[in-house]
Amino acid sequence: MTPLLIYPLAAMAEIAGCFAFWSHLRLGASRLWLIPGCFGLIVFAWLLTLVPTDVAGRAYAAYGGIYICVSVVWLWSVEGVRPDRWDVIGAAVTVLGAAIILFGPRSA
Template structure:
């Protein structure tokens, strides 16, 4: 159950951070205004809290593993929201990152 909880929290964190950054991007780069920027800042703040709910107590480990989730999640966000079409190397790179997440977070430790 701990692994499932951790995975759900990684997905929630990815949604908050990537979504927040996208909202700020839209507010600034696409001139959508302060409301979009404010929503983005709030989502980014939520990301900071979600990361603290991970069952592992080591900040460095959580953030290092989340980096891999962020890479894969960013590509997925681009596909769904911006109609980005990753190439095979994007998929390979994201897969490598997710393997890294699994090793960092879920490898057996004494």
């Protein structure tokens, strides 16, 4: 799998896992929501280990930008809140930053 597939999948797993906890703790959903929440967070952590990089910090830094972008998509598609221009601009800037971190030339 490539980082272009891994990162969005990891973001969806993390957001879904955290949203399950949010649903229980903030929205009064059943404690049973914590089970898929834990599963989502485990899947998220596992997916990040598949990123082809020698150092975890670089994988996490690049992931942060993708996470923000996918969070804005979640905001719109799951929570029904249309992103405003600042959400879109901010997400675009972070994706650019993630691309620089992930694909920038490295010296040996």
